[in-house]
Amino acid sequence: MVLSIYDTFSRKPSAITSLNGVVTMYCCGPTVYRDAHVGNLRTFLLSDLIARTIRLSGLSVEMIQNITDVGHMSDDFQEDKMLEQSKKEKIDPFDIARKYEERFHIDLANLNIVPAQKYPRASESIELMLEMISALILKGAAYVGEDGTVYFDAQSFPGYGHISGNRLESLKPGHRYEYVEDGVKKFHADWSLWKPAGDRKAMVWDSPWGPGFPGWHIECSAMSLKFLHGHINVHVGGIDLRFPHHENERAQSNSITGNESVDLWVHGEHLLFEGRKMSKSAGNVVLLDDVIAKGFDPLALRLCFLENRYRSQMDLSWQSISAAHDTIKRWRTKIAIWGASRSIEIDSTILAVLENDLDTPRVTTYLRSVEKDNNLTDAQKANAFLFADQVLGLELSRTQEVQELTPELIDLLAQRESARSAKNWALSDDLRVRLENAGLEISDSSSGQSWSWR
């Protein structure tokens, strides 16, 4: 058996394809002008869960994830997101890109995401994109507008709209799906592959059509075909990328290869935080660093994601992260008591559930029943947990480490002890909150305060 996963293109679960035992995977990566929020991380985790399940079924995976560090325009299509942020932070746009790229890799490591084989940067793949744009012009799928912009000719690709259901005939001029440059494009749904520099000074490259910079969609076509040998078995991204990003990518790639370049298009649903879409204006953008700063194990976030099906919108809360933190702690302690088995045997129930469209919530429910089942031996229980953990990635065989108190926490504890002696309850309560936010549990008794790690 192999993983069967929901394909947005055919609108049904489909078996993963492979060539000579290798599955090629492409996952749209971050635009590195800011930290990834926990929503972005939910989508990045999806590709890890797919890759781990494929490996558990005995195939290997070759995965590429791009780093968008040029060409992704802000929502109002006025400015490159990188250049906008560079102005805000007063740092060179390439320094902005490297800073957030590094933080992206730290987030992935903290979430125990197995790294991709390669993380190609858009800014270092300009040659690849220029080659592809030239080839598209030669094939009659792209044209140079009067202003020097190279456009993809949407009408040259008959299957446009199959992924998202947005057919060309129903796309109206003026819709906010691409830059509006009426009078220059031949057709309102055409999109730019290469844009002339104009007044722009930074992140500009030479091209056969003059100095300029690439559009966003072309990078994923260029990188996926180049680094995955011309064919992609599984393509992953967040649901918002279905249109226009993936629709345009498919048109570009298929026009080059002359066939269907991607077998399965997999999309992860969005994450909400405490009932609302995460946004700067709503002030509810949560980062993995915020989870860690509150003293939670970053893998608690991973467990929260696992307890929701990737295809359903999910709502995250501090309460669910806290509960997941406690669950992981309990499971690690129990597994240490049950005794880790020397070799992990295949648990076909768990494998079948994972291979059935990545039903991770059913796996965690099953593990909870195993945990309570008095008819199972400790070794059987440990085996089920450790087998599942090859995909869950919760590091369940890790023994609960004894964490040392930092000098700051020692000082806060001492301050609280003095506040209590001085009967300054307001200060003592305030210090308790600060200690709890740092991950400690405080209890008071007649003999004084005591603490433990949460």
Ligand code: AMP
């Ligand atoms: P970006 O860095 O904005 O290009 O986004 C990186 C990835 O995160 C893309 O695959 C997006 O579709 C995905 N994404 C954006 N917002 C969310 C969200 N709230 N929940 C889940 N995935 C998201």
Ligand code: ZN
């Ligand atoms: Zn992409």
